[in-house]
Amino acid sequence: MQTSLDVQYIVELLPILLKYLGVTMEMALWGFFFALILAVVLAVIKVFKVPLVHQAAGLFISFFRGTPLLVQLFLLYYGLPHYIPALAGMDAFTAAVIGLSLHFAAYMAESIRGAILGIDKSQMEACLSIGMTRLQGMFRIILPQASRVATPSLMNYFIDMIKSTSLAFTLGVAEIMAKAQMEAASSFKFFESFLAVALIYWAVVVFFTRIQHIVETRLNKAY
Amino acid sequence: MITVQNLSKSFGQNQVLKDISFEVNAGEIVVIIGPSGTGKSTLLRCLNYLETPTSGSVEIGTAKVDAACATNKQISSLRKQSSFVFQNYSLFANKNALQNVAESLITVWKEPKKAALEHAQTILKQVGLADKADQYPSQLSGGQQQRVGIARAMASKGEVILFDEPTSALDPEWVEEVLVVMKELARQKQTMIVVTHEMQFAKEVADKVIFMEGGHIVETGTAKQIFDNPEHNRTKAFVARAAKNALTSFDSSML
Ligand SMILES: Nc1ncnc2c1ncn2[C@@H]1O[C@H](COP(=O)(O)OP(=O)(O)O)[C@@H](O)[C@H]1O
Numbered sequence: 001m002q003t004s005l006d007v008q009y010i011v012e013l014l015p016i017l018l019k020y021l022g023v024t025m026e027m028a029l030w031g032f033f034f035a036l037i038l039a040v041v042l043a044v045i046k047v048f049k050v051p052l053v054h055q056a057a058g059l060f061i062s063f064f065r066g067t068p069l070l071v072q073l074f075l076l077y078y079g080l081p082h083y084i085p086a087l088a089g090m091d092a093f094t095a096a097v098i099g100l101s102l103h104f105a106a107y108m109a110e111s112i113r114g115a116i117l118g119i120d121k122s123q124m125e126a127c128l129s130i131g132m133t134r135l136q137g138m139f140r141i142i143l144p145q146a147s148r149v150a151t152p153s154l155m156n157y158f159i160d161m162i163k164s165t166s167l168a169f170t171l172g173v174a175e176i177m178a179k180a181q182m183e184a185a186s187s188f189k190f191f192e193s194f195l196a197v198a199l200i201y202w203a204v205v206v207f208f209t210r211i212q213h214i215v216e217t218r219l220n221k222a223y
Numbered sequence: 224m225i226t227v228q229n230l231s232k233s234f235g236q237n238q239v240l241k242d243i244s245f246e247v248n249a250g251e252i253v254v255i256i257g258p259s260g261t262g263k264s265t266l267l268r269c270l271n272y273l274e275t276p277t278s279g280s281v282e283i284g285t286a287k288v289d290a291a292c293a294t295n296k297q298i299s300s301l302r303k304q305s306s307f308v309f310q311n312y313s314l315f316a317n318k319n320a321l322q323n324v325a326e327s328l329i330t331v332w333k334e335p336k337k338a339a340l341e342h343a344q345t346i347l348k349q350v351g352l353a354d355k356a357d358q359y360p361s362q363l364s365g366g367q368q369q370r371v372g373i374a375r376a377m378a379s380k381g382e383v384i385l386f387d388e389p390t391s392a393l394d395p396e397w398v399e400e401v402l403v404v405m406k407e408l409a410r411q412k413q414t415m416i417v418v419t420h421e422m423q424f425a426k427e428v429a430d431k432v433i434f435m436e437g438g439h440i441v442e443t444g445t446a447k448q449i450f451d452n453p454e455h456n457r458t459k460a461f462v463a464r465a466a467k468n469a470l471t472s473f474d475s476s477m478l
């Protein structure tokens with residue numbers, strides 16, 4: 001049994017793993033981008049209580065919050081293509097991005113909806129009073145104000161999403177976690193390999209948490 | 224130009240407006256007075272469909288909406304015929320003064336952005352705030368915010384501007400500057416319906432005064448009739464009380 005930590009191994013492994021950080025970040029950024037769009041759409045549907053669609057949105061949110069991300073990824077990548085042949089050609093990266101988007105959209109929709117409901121209702125009345133439609137009021141006045149309120153929690157979700165991309169290795173995406181797993185399997189230095197990948201995730205999260213604080217300070221200053 | 228017929232509004236079991244009917248001609252300044260909780264705000268909000276009346280019809284300019292068969296299209300055209308000045312200003316918090324005024328020109332009237340901003344600037348100038356164009360609402364005093372609110376209402380090209388106690392939320396020092404702007408609008412024959420406790424303002428500019436109580440219009444007349452020679456006892460009592468308050472207190476918010 002190996003007793004001492006092989007620091008040398010970790011130091012040499014870090015640059016190798018870092019080459020795969022790009023894939024991880026790409027997944028997180030695309031995932032967040034699509035999640036944000038979908039979340040705004042879902043939140044607006046729920047706030048306006050659009051008939052029928054509103055119930056569908058509720059069901060969507062309930063399902064994607066109520067089941068594990070890993071199960072959702074498996075359903076999407078290994079399950080659905082059996083029934084929807086068009087999905088059979090989907091690569092693992094795309095599947096991971098779609099899965100992350102759907103999952104996080106469900107959470108982000110709730111936080112955006114909360115932010116919208118927190119905006120004083122006189123703001124929408126002012127929109128209507130000058131002849132704007134509800135939709136115009138929503139996109140020009142309410143959402144810009146709500147986005148300020150929601151930004152800190154949305155950034156939390158982004159950070160959470162970066163960590164969640166590690167699940168994509170189970171679909172076979174060659175991201176940083178997959179590489180660490182491969183290195184561990186060939187060197188048998190499991191602890192060192194996974195410690196190295198943990199350190200990288202940690203550094204990335206600390207970096208984005210710093211950015212989050214800067215953004216929050218800025219937001220508190222603006223108008 | 225404005226015809227309100229048999230307008231009623233209930234919140235649940237609570238009937239707040241009871242069969243209200245009146246007319247306003249183009250260029251008229253109508254002041255609505257009455258005790259609080261009487262339904263004055265609700266009436267104004269129904270005129271703009273910020274509240275949906277339970278029954279009755281509202282006609283402003285070319286738009287007519289009957290509560291029994293109101294369509295979204297009718298409501299939206301009704302809203303374009305009027306604009307609203309809120310007691311608590313309700314300026315768009317994420318827009319500066321100029322953008323607040325330009326918003327309807329851009330989104331509703333589809334003016335090109337540059338023209339809309341220039342247009343908005345001339346309206347801001349009319350309310351004496353040309354130099355505050357780039358200030359956000361939180362950076363303006365109450366009086367300045369309400370003047371931007373009036374400018375925003377002016378820009379929206381409605382036939383009538385509805386004022387719901389525009390000076391009630393203001394510190395006394397800012398009341399006068401807002402009244403000055405409103406008097407100037409009155410001089411230009413801008414049609415207005417004003418809910419207010421400023422009796423002096425009513426006497427000076429109102430073509431018609433409506434006294435409301437308990438969801439009814441009790442009495443309608445010229446300012447002279449209502450203040451100097453009211454027919455109904457209830458009107459008499461209210462006017463007397465208002466006059467007494469004005470004498471004994473410099474704080475108009477106590478009314
Ligand atoms: N959104 C609402 N829901 C329930 N009751 C309301 C609502 N708005 C106003 N009311 C009630 O209607 C009555 C009239 O209110 P309002 O129109 O604000 O009177 P005023 O402006 O004359 O003071 C009050 O009793 C008030 O409690």
Ligand SMILES: [Mg+2]
Pocket residue numbers: 263264265387388
């Ligand atoms: Mg009121």
